[in-house]
Amino acid sequence: MKLYKKWTTITLSLTAFALFTVAAINYVIDPYGIYHFSGHSYNYNKIIDSDPYRSKAFQVKKYQPEAIVLGTSRAMRLNPPSIESLTGENAxxxxxxxxxxxxxxxxxxxxLKVDKNLKTVYLGLDFEVFEKNYSTHANYDEQRLTSFLYTQDLFATLLSESALKDSRKVVMDxxxxxxxxxxxxxxxxxxxxETLVYPPNTNESTLHVMPTSFQLSSDSMLYIEKMKELCEQNDLSLYIYISPVHAIILETFWQNNLWNEYEDWKxxxxxxxxxWDFSGYxxxxxxxxxxxxxxNDLSHFSKKMGDLMLYRMLNKEIDSVPSYFGVYITxxxxxxxxxxxxxxxxxxxxxxxxxxxxxASY
Structure with a gap:
């Protein structure tokens, strides 16, 4: 009996040590950019297709920013250092x-639940995602945002075999x-x-996924209203803007007979x-x-444009902004x-x- 207990203790100890070692390796290397997003030589680049839906939930809780930017990938061009330099709020x-x-x-x-410092919200809007049948992104996991401790993420990023393999790949690369x-x-x-190099034919691929039909989602409009109310209830400043999509994209709306829907959306x-409407010809x-x-590509404006948008919305450095860029619509x-x-x-x-x-030649 004593021998059995001894071997059980040894087995459990070795298992615990192995799990701790795996978790420590994955935490230090951080292949998905979740825990500390360090820029060391061994983990500066992260694994391809890292899930920002997961990592950004972790990061906003960790950094406790005073300002946040919400929206699609186009919204990622609003630069947090620019926000801080213009407002003094870390973002x-x-x-x-x-x-x-x-x-x-x-x-x-x-x-609002995890960040007690939040003061300001910048909300970017894009016509395409207001389509009634627009699919929810596969990486969106609501439990992640409602659970106090989402153990599935902890296991997947610290203790799983795939995380260990990804850590190895990150270090090798x-x-x-x-x-x-x-x-x-x-x-x-x-x-x-913005140093990311896009694959060839990215712009052509963007045109292929432009909508050819559109039905405005009343639910999506309701959630814009709910965000406005949520900001008012919590004394948050809210800046809502429409992205400056390229004229080629606007022209697809026109040629696909969606212009009436586009105008009605506004x-x-x-x-x-x-x-604040930054779109237009x-x-x-x-x-x-x-x-x-x-x-940056057909679908995404650059951070240079993002800075001009911030100047306009915040009424800063206005002389740097073309007079036509950014109309406050009511x-x-x-x-x-x-x-x-x-x-x-x-x-x-x-x-x-x-x-x-x-x-092809623009």
Missing amino acids: YNIGLSAATPYIDFKYLEYA NLNNTTKYTEHRYLGDGSFD RQLVDIAPV HEISMSSLKKEGNY SDNIEEHLNNLRVNREQWSERDKNMFEVV
């Missing part, structure tokens, strides 16, 4: 690929200066890393709250994708604004052309 970007207004609302609820398994898509502040938004949105640095001026957009479209020489042919 974190919770922009998430294909995030719907419902997902934004749940992450805002979560941020970083020490060998290769990118077979890794990339550096996100910075430690949650924003997009009408319904300003019935909820005033909005203007010099920036009509600029070259390859030359001028206004866009229920009082929405019709005039929409008419101006239709008129401005006539200025673009590429309108009515095949956008696949245009984007």
Whole structure:
């Protein structure tokens, strides 16, 4: 009996030691950028397809920012250091690929629960994710945002075999200066890393997924209203803006006969709250994708543009912002604004052309 107890104790001790060792390795290397997002030589690049839905939930709890950015991957171009330099508030970007207004609302609820310093919210809006049948991103896990301690994430990132394998891949890639398994898509502040090299034909691929039909989701509009109410109830400043999508994308809305829906979306938004509209046919949105640095790719504006948007919304360094860039729209001026957009479209020489042919050389 004593021998049995001895071997049981040894087995349990060795198991505990092995689990502790695995967890320690995965914590230090942090292959998914969750626990400390360090920039050491052995783990600067993270595993490809790391889940920002998971890592950003961890990071906002850890950093306790005074300002957060919500929205889709386009919102990741609002730069937290720029926010801090303009307002004095430390910021974190919770922009998430294909995030719907419902997902934004749940992450805002979560941020209010775990972040006692929160003062300001920047909410980016994109027409496409307001479609009634727009799919919820596969990585969204609501339990992560409602559980006090989500053990599934802890196990998956610290104790699983796949995490240990990913840690090994991260170390190999970083020490060998290769990118077979890794990339550096996100910075430690949650924003997009503009040094990322896009795959060939990224712009053409974007055109292929542009909507050809659209039915506005009343639920999505409701969650915009709920976010406004949540900010009011918690004395948070809220800046709502529409992204400056490229004219090529706007033209797909026009050519796919979605312009009426696009305009109605804006009408319904300003019935909820005033909005900063950076979209439209203007010099920036009509600029070259390859030359001028206004866009990272067809779908995403650059951080340079993100800074101009912050200047406009915060009324800072206004002399740096083109007069046409950023219109504060309300229920009082929405019709005039929409008419101006239709008129401005006539200025673009590429309108009515095949956008696949245009984007190839733009």
